[in-house]
Amino acid sequence: MQRTIEQFVEGRPFERGPWLVVGFGAGIAAWAILPGPWQWCAFLAACTAAAALAPLFAPEGKGDHTRHAIWGMALMLAAGCGVIWAKSVLVGRPAIAHREVVMVNGRIVDRQDEGAEGRLRLVLLARIEGESQPTTIRVTLPETSDQPQLVVGAMIAARARLVPPSPPMLPGGYDFAKTAWFQGIGATGSILGDVTVLSPAGPVPSLRRVQDALARHVLAQLGGSPGAIAAALASGDRGAIAREDEDAMRDAGLTHLLSISGLHVSAVIAGVYFLTIRLLGLFPWIALRVRLPVVAAAAGATTGIAYCLVTGSEVPTVRSVVGALLVLGALVLGRDPLSLRLLAVAAFFVMLFWPEAVLGPSFQMSFASVMAIIAVHNAAPVKRFLAKRDEGRLMRLLRETAMLLASGVVIELTLMPIALFHFHRAGIYGAFANLVAIPLTTFTTMPAIALALVLDLAGLGAPAWWVTGKSLEALLWLAHITATMPGAVTMMPTMPGWIFGIMLAGLLWLGLWSGRVRLWGLLPVALGCAVYAGERAPDVLISGDGRHVGLTGLGPDLVVLRPGRGGYAREALLESAGMSGDVRLLEDWPGARCNVAFCMVRLARGGRSFALLFARGTGLVDIDQLEAACAASDIVVADRRLPQACRPRLLKADLGLLERTGGMTIDLVSGRIHTVAENRGEHPWVQQAGIFGAPHGGPAVDRDGAGNRSGGRDGENGAGGVDPDWIPVTPSPAVPVQ
Known part of the structure; x- marks a missing residue:
């Protein structure tokens, strides 16, 4: 085996x-996949053991490649785990324990204007x-409550509604709690009422103020959607971009x-280069004495470093x-600028x-x-295809265009x-x-913005702003046309992590090897695609608070229990279900029976039928009626704690259970x-005492609408306290198919 590996690597x-x-x-x-400190x-x-025992697997002189590979990979694996563990300890801050409305006072450390949403977002060290x-918090404020003094460096006081950073709403969803942990954010929320400025910001200029001033200047010169995108390209501030334009892009x-x-x-660095x-080549005295x-x-x-600082020094910008x-x-140095070694250095x-x-999509x-x-x-x-040959300009242009495509x-x-x-979409x-958009942005929009900003110093930037606006109008037209074409977006259910892992391994093999051996990487990619193509959307989606429920397989639209405020819950449910349609209320679906307190629906799956009961009101319900309704149901879902008298045949996903499991x-x-x-x-970043809500075993919530005679005790699931991950969800023969 060792000899085979050596021959493979040497060849x-x-x-x-x-x-x-x-x-x-x-x-x-x-570190992110393994569950806790013992496993880390x-x-x-x-x-460490693998690095120490490497000579036993590959003795000196007989397996140099194998020994070096074991040493190097073992040390780098350990270093990666240790680095992120150390950063987690150094920068992470515990979140607040629960939702609360409190007085906060602190200094503004960041401000983001979100004109398209009619609000602004402040980050406070409060x-x-x-x-x-003191805790770093992120709060929103209506645009109507904005004040000129609410800038970076100002001390303010206000009453705020705060919540801990939220976990994923559903399995496979976005985990803001993890992001907030590495940003040192301990709470998010919104400001209630007016803001009192305790002390204004000092006169010392900051990069954030330069960024804000640059964004305001661009928006003043170029209005509408083109102006919003131009401001984003010039300053990194995307707050003014309309939601429909972002969706189309x-x-x-x-x-x-x-x-x-x-x-x-x-584009910026190459243009300056x-x-x-x-310009310097126009002066022979300089060109002959200086290495241009x-x-x-x-x-x-x-210029690149300055551009990075002015646009906010976000991780993608720093990486670029x-x-x-x-x-x-x-x-x-006269070296090849397009090499895997340079890419590896930048990634490291x-x-x-x-x-x-590493855990996010941007990287x-x-x-x-x-x-x-x-x-x-x-x-x-490809090298043979692009090699120089005796041909006309038209053929060369066609070959380069084909290669670009x-x-x-x-x-x-x-x-x-x-x-x-x-994102569950592609x-x-x-x-x-991109064949049109990238050249348009690189060779027209970006140079026009730079030229306009320079000419504005003399008040002559209007022609350049006109060119910028027309190029961005063309970009938006392209985006909206492409987004509305049939089949423009493919929606799929949540991809299991192990499938993503083998596909990523295959892509790395394809990219980092050379020669025909790289084609072996197609095998794990093809395997992952085949398995993922067979994944079916879940039948029931339940958010971590029990308020939002989605049902699939009832037509092109997702059937939901509540409409929800804003679009976040709707988008999260649709993405997890892998559906590109719209949502439809359960009470409007013909197969549901609803009253002010509950909705009952029967789902036929696999030739069998399941009865599902969903709590939707906050009023009191007779305990005997509740007990009978639960007994006639296979699954009960509620955004409150239900009494022990509620015993469905398969699963009771009430608040007491969802606090421990999160969305399911x-x-x-x-x-x-x-x-x-x-x-x-x-x-x-996982709260240990009830990670998804109030601590388990606490008092009943105020809106316990079940007429709880059991004193607010946390009800166990409908399988005698069995962990829900081990409950065999099988249909009840007593429930006929409707």
Whole structure:
């Protein structure tokens, strides 16, 4: 076996650095996947043991490649796990224990205007009434309550409704609690009433004020949707972009154009680089005495860093600037700027300082797309296709256009598993839309914005703003047309983590190896696609508070218990169900029987029938009637604690149970129940005493509408206290199919 490995590695030269960086990222992922400290310590111990015992598996002189691989990967796996664990301890702050309305006073450390939503968002380092230590909180304020003095650095006092950072609403959903932990945020909420400014901000300018002033200036020069996008490209402030425009850009695969990332940073730095070389080349005295590439690289690097600082220094922007600086360094040294080694260095830098970024879609998508570009252009057939030959300009243009389109298709296919895992959606026209949108943004919109800002110093920027507006109108037209085309968006149910893992491993194998051996990576990708294609949407989706319930398989629309306020609950239910339709209220569905307190519905699944009972009101219900209704039901769902007298045949998902499990999905055919809690373990952002609500075993909530004669005791599930993950969901023969 060892000899086979040695022969395999010796016969296929490859870059070791990128694989070591992959090991570092895998160690970070292992910390997130493993449930708690004991498992993390065991993982570190296993890595240490593997490194220590490597000579036993590969003796000196007989298995150098194997020994070095075991050493390197074991150490990088352990380092990745240790780095994210250390950062979690250093930056994380405990969340508040429960919902509360309190007085807060603190200093504004960040401000984001969200004009499209009619509000502004403040981040405060505040002292909360009743808390001994200051806490970073994020609160919203209606735009009508804004004041000129509410800027970064001001001290304010206000009454606020605060809640702990929320866990995922459903299994596989967005975990804001994890994001807030690494940002040091202990509470979110909204300000009630007026804000009192205790002391105004000082006169010292800040980058945030420069960013705000730049956004206001752009919006004053260019109104409407084009102005909102121009402000986002110039300052990183996306708050003014209308929701319908963001949705269209997302469905057309153009969302990456709205956030400051590789495309924008590359356009700015490349523009400064080539402009500097051209201008200095006009002066022979300078051109003969100075290495122009070095000067141009320094100018581009300085501009890129300044652009990053002005636009808020978000992680994607920092990541892009680091990559661009490495490319500039390669150009100065005369090295290949498009290599896996440079990509690995940039990825390692980001993971070292922001290890939590590995777990998010931004990091994964940006590095996956660059890796795909490098892998495609380094492939021997592509090199032969792009090799210089004696041909006319038209043929050369056609070949380069075909290569650009092929690269776009490869990138879309590479990003599709990542998009499906994180967003449960993927587009099929993104490659074609980007074929027009990327050159339009890179060569027209970005230069026009830069020129307009420079000319505005002399009051001459109007023509450049006109060009900017027309180019952005064309971009929005393209986005809306693409988003409304048939089949523009593919919706799928939540992707299991293990499927995503094997598909990601296959993509890494495809990208990091060379030669025909890289094709082996297609096997895990194909396996993951085949298994995922067979995944069916859950029949019942229940949010962690029991208020929002979705039923699938009842037509093109998702049937929901409550309409919900705002669009978050609706979008979360639709995404988890893998549906692209609209929602329909359960009380309007012909197969449901509803009154002011409950809704009863029968679902036929797998040739059998299930009776489901959903609580929807807050009034008192006779205990005998409740007991009879529960006994006639297979599953009962309630956003309150139900008494022990309520005993459904299969499952009672009331508030007492949901506080321990979080949101859940139920597959009535297979009997599988997935919960949010099953994948959260004991990570520090999980509240230990009732992670999804009030602590388990506490007093009954005020809205216990069941006429609870049992004194508010927490009712067990309908299977005699059995953990719901082990309940076999099988139909009751006593319930006929309607």
